[in-house]
Each structure stands twice: as structure tokens, then as C-alpha cells.
Amino acid sequence: MFFSVARMHIPDGFLSTMVALILWVISIAVIAVSLRRVGRDLGEHQVPLMGVLAAAIFAGQMLNFSITGGTSGHLLGAALATSLMGPWAAIIIMTCVVSIQALIFQDGGLLALGANLFNMAIIGVSVSYLVYSSIKNISRGKTWGIFVGGFLAAWFSVMIASLGCALELALSGTSPANIAVPAMGGIHFLIGIGEGLLTVGALAFLYSARRDLLHLDQPAPAGNKIVWVGGLIIAGLLVMLSPLASAHPDGLEWVAEQKGFLDAAREPVYNLIPDYIFPGISNEAMATIVAGFAGLFLVFGVALAVALLRRTKKG
Amino acid sequence: MHIHYLDPYHPGTSPVHILDPRIKLVLALAYILTTALTPIAAWPIYILLYSIILSVEIISQLGVWPILKRAALALPFILAALPVIFTVGESSLFTIQIGSLNVTGYTEGFERFISVALKSWLSIQAAIVLAVSTSFPDLLKAMRFIHIPRLLVAIFGLMWRYLFVLVDEALRLMRARAARSGISPESEYKAGGKLTWRACVTGGMTGNLFLRAYERSDRIYMAMLSRGYDGEIRAQSVAPVNPVSWMMLGFGLFAMISLLFFGLIFWG
Numbered sequence: 110m111f112f113s114v115a116r117m118h119i120p121d122g123f124l125s126t127m128v129a130l131i132l133w134v135i136s137i138a139v140i141a142v143s144l145r146r147v148g149r150d151l152g153e154h155q156v157p158l159m160g161v162l163a164a165a166i167f168a169g170q171m172l173n174f175s176i177t178g179g180t181s182g183h184l185l186g187a188a189l190a191t192s193l194m195g196p197w198a199a200i201i202i203m204t205c206v207v208s209i210q211a212l213i214f215q216d217g218g219l220l221a222l223g224a225n226l227f228n229m230a231i232i233g234v235s236v237s238y239l240v241y242s243s244i245k246n247i248s249r250g251k252t253w254g255i256f257v258g259g260f261l262a263a264w265f266s267v268m269i270a271s272l273g274c275a276l277e278l279a280l281s282g283t284s285p286a287n288i289a290v291p292a293m294g295g296i297h298f299l300i301g302i303g304e305g306l307l308t309v310g311a312l313a314f315l316y317s318a319r320r321d322l323l324h325l326d327q328p329a330p331a332g333n334k335i336v337w338v339g340g341l342i343i344a345g346l347l348v349m350l351s352p353l354a355s356a357h358p359d360g361l362e363w364v365a366e367q368k369g370f371l372d373a374a375r376e377p378v379y380n381l382i383p384d385y386i387f388p389g390i391s392n393e394a395m396a397t398i399v400a401g402f403a404g405l406f407l408v409f410g411v412a413l414a415v416a417l418l419r420r421t422k423k424g
Numbered sequence: 425m426h427i428h429y430l431d432p433y434h435p436g437t438s439p440v441h442i443l444d445p446r447i448k449l450v451l452a453l454a455y456i457l458t459t460a461l462t463p464i465a466a467w468p469i470y471i472l473l474y475s476i477i478l479s480v481e482i483i484s485q486l487g488v489w490p491i492l493k494r495a496a497l498a499l500p501f502i503l504a505a506l507p508v509i510f511t512v513g514e515s516s517l518f519t520i521q522i523g524s525l526n527v528t529g530y531t532e533g534f535e536r537f538i539s540v541a542l543k544s545w546l547s548i549q550a551a552i553v554l555a556v557s558t559s560f561p562d563l564l565k566a567m568r569f570i571h572i573p574r575l576l577v578a579i580f581g582l583m584w585r586y587l588f589v590l591v592d593e594a595l596r597l598m599r600a601r602a603a604r605s606g607i608s609p610e611s612e613y614k615a616g617g618k619l620t621w622r623a624c625v626t627g628g629m630t631g632n633l634f635l636r637a638y639e640r641s642d643r644i645y646m647a648m649l650s651r652g653y654d655g656e657i658r659a660q661s662v663a664p665v666n667p668v669s670w671m672m673l674g675f676g677l678f679a680m681i682s683l684l685f686f687g688l689i690f691w692g
Contacts, residue, residue, distance in 0.1 A: 120498035121551070122544030123505065126460045144575055153655035156575070157644040160582025161590070165637030167583075168590035172598060172633070174626040176619065184630050193634065204576075205583050212563065213432060215497055215551050218544070220456050278504060283540055288507040306620055310627015311634060319635055411475040415482050 117274045117293070118210065118225055121218025125281040132277070133223025139231050140204050146197040146332060159198065163205035166190060170206075182303035187233030187270075188241065188263035189308050192255070193315070193322055195329075196238040196336040203230035224277050228270045232343055237266040239340030242329055250326045255316065256309050263308040264301035265344070271297035272347045279354060286354035294351070430591065432494075432555045440484035440553065444669040445562035446569035451676045452554040453570075456547045458680040465535040466691035469683055470542050476679070477549045484557050491552050498548045505540045509533040560584050565662050578657045586644075590637055597629045 124132075148155055166186040173183040186206065190199035207229050210216035217225045241262035248254025275293040279286035315322055435441070440448075455477070462469050481488050513532025520527045558566070567577050617625075645653075665673075 120501050120544045121456050121460065121547030122540050122542075123501065124460075126457070129460065140576075141573070144573060148575065153649075153653065154641075154645055156578050156582055156657070157648060158638075158641045160579045161586050161637050161641035161644060162634070163579070163583045164587040164590045165634050167587060168594040168637075169630045169633050171591060171594045172626050172629050174622040182623065182626075184627075189630065189634065201576075201579065205579055209580070209583065209587075211551075213555050213560070214430075215494065215548055215555065218456070218498075218547055219453060219551055220460050220547070282512070282536070283508060284504045285507050285511040288511075289504065292504075303623055306623035307627035307630060310624035310629075311631030312627075313624070314628040314631030315635060318631070319638075322635075322638070405471075408471055408475045408478060412478050412482055415479040 117228060117271055117297075118207075118217030119221040119228075119274065119277070121220050123218075123281065123283045124221050124224055124277060125283075126220070128277055128281045129220050129224055132227045136223045136226040136231060140200065140226070143197045143200040143204075147201055150195075150197070150330075159201050159205065162190070162194065162198075163202045163209075166202055166206050167209065176303070182300070182307070184307045184311075185229070185233070185267060185304055187229060188237040188259065188266050188304065189311050191234050191237040191266075192241050192259055192262060192308070192312065196234050196333055199234045199237070200230050203234060224274075228273045228277075232270045232273050232347075233266045235336050235340035236269045236344050237262040237340075238333065238336050239344060240265045242333070242337060252316070255312055255323055255325070259308045259312045260305035263305040267297050267301035267304045268294065269344050269347050271300075272351045273343075276347065276350060276354060286351075287356070290351045290355040430588065431560075432552075433559050434486060434556050435559070436485060436557065438483055438485045438557075440480060440486075441557045443672065444665055445558050445566040446665060447669045447673045447676075448554060448558060449563070449566035449570065450673060452550045454677055454680050455550045458684050459543050459546045459550075461684055462543070462687045463691040464539040466539075466687045469687040469691070470539075470546070472683055473546050477546060477553070480553055481549070484553060486553070486556055491549060491556070494552050494556075495545060495548045498544050502541050502544070505537050508540075509537050512536055568659065568662070569665075574657050574659065577659075582644075586637075586640070589640075590633065593636060594633055597633060601625070601629065 147159065151158060166184075166189075169184050169186060169189075171183070173181040175181050187199065187203050190202045194202065204226055207217065207225050208222065211219055211222045211225065241258040244258035244261060245254045248258070271293040272290065275284070275289040276286065278284040278289050312323070455473075459473055462473070478488065481491055509529045510527055511530075511533060513530030513534075515531045516528045517531045517534055518529045520529070555563075561581075564577055564581050567580065568574065
């Protein structure tokens with residue numbers, strides 16, 4: 110039942126338009142930069158490699174293992190893509206996966222796609238890169254660095270992306286922070302462990318089959334520093350903000366109200382049906398029912414008219 | 425076993441199928457944006473929005489029921505908005521007693537919850553109609569029309585082309601695993617390992633899939649090179665949008681803007 114919640118693909122309707130649009134702008138900017146960087150690194154290889162690997166991550170999300178009582182875990186993929194392909198390519202790969210899920214399979218909304226891209230492609234990848242490259246550096250090219258780095262990168266990326274998701278919902282006034290943050294965080298604490306184990310399994314396979322793909326003793330390209338810093342800023346902000354927001358949910362609501370993020374309860378310019386009562390009927394309950402029926406008839410009237418019109422056209 | 429059934433596209437000849445995909449994409453996005461901007465508790469506007477999408481569904485001859493079933497996909501997420509009933513607002517609507525705890529539901533919170541649920545339900549129907557009535561190549565054309573970078577559109581196109589191949593490959597991996605995971609009737613042989621073991625095996629399969637895809641992309645690149653690929657994305661030029669389609673777009677946008685206008689004036 111928690112499947113969709115757990116996968117943090119936010120459907121349309123759950124984010125206020127302001128939050129959705131701001132995250133769209135950020136996502137578009139980051140994706141544009143990534144496209145240019147990947148184009149410079151891969152050249153003509155870019156289109157086939159990115160396309161097929163995005164398809165592979167999508168297909169890889171179908172590989173599941175049973176956990177208990179009918180629930181099953183599967184990969185999300187940001188950490189795996191980051192550790193194998195580097196952060197910029199991983200952003201493009203995750204962008205393709207998340208966009209196709211939204212556009213074709215309605216897994217996540219279209220207006221909310223900007224936020225979903227931000228959570229899964231941008232937060233997921235930059236936090237993965239922050240953790241993975243740091244631990245790889247500490248281990249100085251030793252094997253354990255890859256596996257520990259892979260596990261922690263996967264766990265942190267899922268965890269912090271879920272905090273981002275919870276705060277976006279709270280900022281939209283859809284889900285109070287003191288409930289959304291612990292709930293999302295709690296579920297993703299466990300999902301992150303699954304993600305970590307899957308990532309380690311995949312890295313172990315590649316370690317024995319194609320060690321060259323793991324770039325063991327190559328230093329990271331200089332241009333990746335900015336992703337590292339970005340990941341640090343995002344992770345730091347979300348880790349600090351989440352407990353604050355859940356301790357003082359009113360504070361976040363206040364910020365939201367101040368910035369006009371919430372659809373503030375302004376006075377309507379003119380009340381067509383005052384207090385949702387149909388004009389001309391004195392009994393309140395009766396009037397509400399009548400108003401409801403009027404709406405119902407409107408919908409079915411339109412539907413019926415359309416259906417009839419089609420029939421006469423055919424005949 | 426093939427996985428073509430994943431593709432939601434249903435070919436058809438209805439006006440919704442025939443409508444220029446570029447116009448369809450813009451109208452679907454406009455509908456979702458209108459729904460998002462509609463104020464909370466503007467019930468008549470929601471009813472009008474539903475009658476729009478319902479008539480489109482009837483015209484498209486895709487069947488209202490299959491679309492409703494698909495729309496249930498977004499339902500579980502509604503749980504995330506449920507607590508809002510108990511935290512937002514002043515005038516209490518109902519009180520539930522859980523043990524020694526009195527939980528009060530507020531009218532404002534309830535209205536917000538219902539509005540969010542309706543918005544999400546209306547928006548997902550527009551997205552479903554778009555995906556079900558438009559073939560993927562047409563969607564790619566529409567993406568170029570709204571100025572998504574050509575390179576990204578090309579990557580989307582290639583991803584789609586190999587998606588089903590790789591999903592088939594993933595299903596073969598799963599079948600291979602199932603074939604090797606028999607349970608022995610003799611009790612001394614235990615089937616399968618612990619949870620960590622199962623997760624790591626599945627991870628290995630994912631790595632396997634990734635490697636196959638990586639090597640496949642090399643072969644695809646070679647095949648593209650041998651057919652004259654030089655890194656430049658060339659796309660067939662697309663016919664300009666015809667006047668009737670422009671009119672459809674204008675009419676649709678006008679209807680949604682006026683709905684939004686009324687919604688903001690009366691309930692904003």
C-alpha cells in the first residue's frame with residue numbers, strides 16, 4: 110500500500126504551483142549544464158550510451174526480491190549510475206528514467222515532474238557522488254572503498270531525497286512537516302538499506318566481470334568538484350532543516366504563507382454561492398444537496414451530450 | 425515472453441487520436457496547470473474540469489473505466505495528505521477518540537485534503553489520455569515543439585527504442601533466477617538465503633543487466649557509425665501546425681483560462 114509513497118514519485122496536485130515551478134526552473138538549469146558536460150566528455154557516444162543505460166536502469170527497477178509478506182524491494186538506481194558513469198551522466202540517465210515514468214506510465218505527475226527530477230536525479234545523484242567519491246578517496250583506491258562507498262552512497266541518496274520530498278510537501282501545505290518528515294524518513298531508512306545492498310551486489314558483479322568500469326585508480330575529473338559541493342550543500346541543508354521543520358511545523362507554514370507559497374485563504378472577490386449554499390433555498394442541508402446534484406447533472410449532461418453527438422455523427 | 429503490453433498506447437481514429445500531438449501535449453499541460461492553480465474548495469470549477477476531461481475520454485473512445493482504473497495508480501499517495509485534515513484550520517468538523525487521545529478534524533483541513541485528492545485525480549486522467557492516445561514518436565515531435573533540447577529528445581528516442589529489449593532481458597534474468605530457486609522436498613536442503621543474500625543476488629543481476637546494456641550501447645554506436653552517424657542529431661522536418669489545430673489550441677486555452685479566472689474571482 111505504501112508502494113507509491115515509498116517510491117517518492119509525487120503525483121500532480123500535491124505540490125503548490127509555486128513550489129512545482131521553482132523546482133522545475135532549478136531542474137532545467139542543472140539538466141542543461143549536465144547535457145553540455147556529458148556532450149563534452151562523451152561526444153558522439155552520448156546519445157546511444159545515455160539512452161541505453163537509461164533503459165537499463167528502468168528495466169533494472171523491475172528486478173525485485175521478496176522481503177516479507179508480499180512486499181518486495183527493487184533498485185532506484187541513482188547511486189549505481191553515479192558510481193559507474195560519474196555524476197553528470199548519472200543526472201541525464203536519471204532524468205530520462207523519471208521523465209519516461211511520468212510521461213508514459215503516470216508514475217509521478219507532469220507539473221510535479223520538476224520536483225521529482227530534483228529529488229531523484231539531482232539530490233539523488235549529487236548526494237551519491239558526495240558520499241561515494243569521498244569514501245573512495247579515503248580508501249585510496251582500495252577495494253573496500255567501492256563497496257562501503259556504494260552502500261553508503263545508496264543509503265544516503267535515498268534518505269536525503271526522501272527528506273527533500275517531505276519538505277516539498279510540507280512547503281506546499283499538503284502534508285504537515287511533523288508527520289511527513291518522520292514518516293518519509295522512517296520508510297526510506299529501510300528502503301535505503303535495500304538500495305545499498307542492491308548497489309553493492311551490482312558493484313560486486315562488475316568488480317569481478319569488468320573491473321575497468323569502476324575506474325579504480327583514476328582520479329575524479331576536476332569538473333566534478335561542483336557536484337560534490339552541491340551535494341554537500343543540499344545534504345547539509347536538508348539534514349538541518351528536516352528536524353527543525355518537524356519540531357516547528359508552524360514555522361515552515363509561516364514561511365510558506367509569507368512567501369505566498371500556500372494558497373492563502375484570501376477573501377473571495379465575490380461569493381457566487383455564499384457558504385456553498387444554493388441561492389433561493391433556505392434549508393442549509395437541503396441547499397448543499399441541491400448544489401451537489403446540480404454539479405452531478407452538469408457533468409453527466411455534458412458527457413451525455415458528447416456521447417449523443419458522436420452517435421448522430423456516425424449514423 | 426515479450427513486454428509490448430507495457431506500452432500504454434492504443435491506436436485509434438477518434439478526434440483525440442487525430443489531433444496534432446503538439447497541440448495535445450500543450451493542452452494536457454495547460455489542463456494540469458489549470459487544475460493546480462484552481463483554488464482550494466472551488467467545487468464548481470472542479471466539476472467543470474471533470475466534465476471537460478470526461479468528454480475528452482468519451483470522444484477518444486478509450487473507455488472511461490480503463491482510464492479510471494489506471495488513475496487509481498496515484499491513489500496511495502493520498503495517504504501523505506491525510507494528516508492535513510487534523511492540522512490545518514480552526515473550525516472543528518468531527519472528533520475521534522483513539523484511546524485517551526481526542527483527535528479533531530478541521531473543516532479547512534478537510535477541504536484542502538479533498539481538493540488535493542481531486543486535483544491529483546483530474547491531472548492524472550489528463551496525463552493518461554495523452555499517453556494512451558499518442559504514439560511515442562508523436563510525443564517526441566511534441567517535445568521538440570515545446571523546445572526540449574534536441575539532444576535530450578534524441579536520448580529519449582533511443583531509450584524508448586531499447587526499453588522493451590532491456591525489459592525483456594530483465595525478465596529473462598528473473599526467469600533464470602526462478603528456475604534455479606526450486607524448493608527441495610527434503611528438509612535438509614534449505615531454499616534461498618537470508619534477506620541480505622537475496623538482495624545481493626538481485627544486485628548482481630542488476631549489475632549483469634547494466635553490463636549487457638553497456639556493451640549493447642557499444643554495438644549500437646558501431647551500427648550508427650556504419651550508417652553515417654557523425655554526432656549531429658538530424659530529425660525529419662515536421663509539418664507546421666495547421667490552422668484548425670491552432671484554433672483547437674486557442675479554444676482549449678481560452679476555456680481553461682476563463683475557468684481559472686472564475687475560480688480565482690469567486691473562490692480565490
